[in-house]
Amino acid sequence: MEKFKRYAIYYAPEPGALADFAAAWLGWDPVLGVVVAHPDLPGLPCPVAQITEAPRKYGFHGTLKPPFRLSGPLEALIADLEAFGRTHAPVVLDGLRLSQIGRFLALTPTGDLAPLERLAGEVVSALDAHRAPAGEAELARRRAAGLTPRQEALLAKWGYPYVMEEFKFHLTLSGKLTKEEAVATKDALAPILAPLLPTPFVIRDLCLFGEADDGRFHLVHRYTLSG
Numbered sequence: 001m002e003k004f005k006r007y008a009i010y011y012a013p014e015p016g017a018l019a020d021f022a023a024a025w026l027g028w029d030p031v032l033g034v035v036v037a038h039p040d041l042p043g044l045p046c047p048v049a050q051i052t053e054a055p056r057k058y059g060f061h062g063t064l065k066p067p068f069r070l071s072g073p074l075e076a077l078i079a080d081l082e083a084f085g086r087t088h089a090p091v092v093l094d095g096l097r098l099s100q101i102g103r104f105l106a107l108t109p110t111g112d113l114a115p116l117e118r119l120a121g122e123v124v125s126a127l128d129a130h131r132a133p134a135g136e137a138e139l140a141r142r143r144a145a146g147l148t149p150r151q152e153a154l155l156a157k158w159g160y161p162y163v164m165e166e167f168k169f170h171l172t173l174s175g176k177l178t179k180e181e182a183v184a185t186k187d188a189l190a191p192i193l194a195p196l197l198p199t200p201f202v203i204r205d206l207c208l209f210g211e212a213d214d215g216r217f218h219l220v221h222r223y224t225l226s227g
Helices: 017-026 074-087 114-126 136-143 149-158 179-196
Strands: 006-011 062-068 091-093 095-101 104-110 201-203 205-211 217-224
Touching (some): 074 114, 074 205, 104 179
Antiparallel strands (some): 095 104
């Protein structure tokens, strides 16, 4: 198995229409590890490549455990991911909707989010022994965004400030946009995404992603939630 410089635990859609469109929209397919041509959508305020530049390298995903450097062998992380999957059930939510979060667009889940929040918290804590401590440069970069005291405590404990009760699951579709750009982009995307969004939205597995030397993330393997 190829070794990467960082790893992350994500949700990524199963193969199908949503995954195909999202890969083209972002311009990167993390499953195949290839650049994908952007779609030609009318009504966009600027080129797709510009709208999606920031999230492109990560691939289309929802973060459960943010990127981290390994503290030990990859094989130990894989063994714990397999064990975690055997003891945790899939999470079922009502669906996904196109949302604006601050200055960017994303898909966000609808329905009772408590099971998803519990799953994410348990992924963060159960696998944290495999995370090497964050370096000072990384901590400083996180703090530059301006953290609350609670977020600072989460950063110190888990290496990331937006976990546990600060966690908000989303699948990013854009970088930062102006108000006008966000409205126009959302209007252009909405009719395309509407028939692609799952009802219900089911998280059936955990996806191990790896960051290559060029900064692009690749899907390494899926671990089924079968508990």
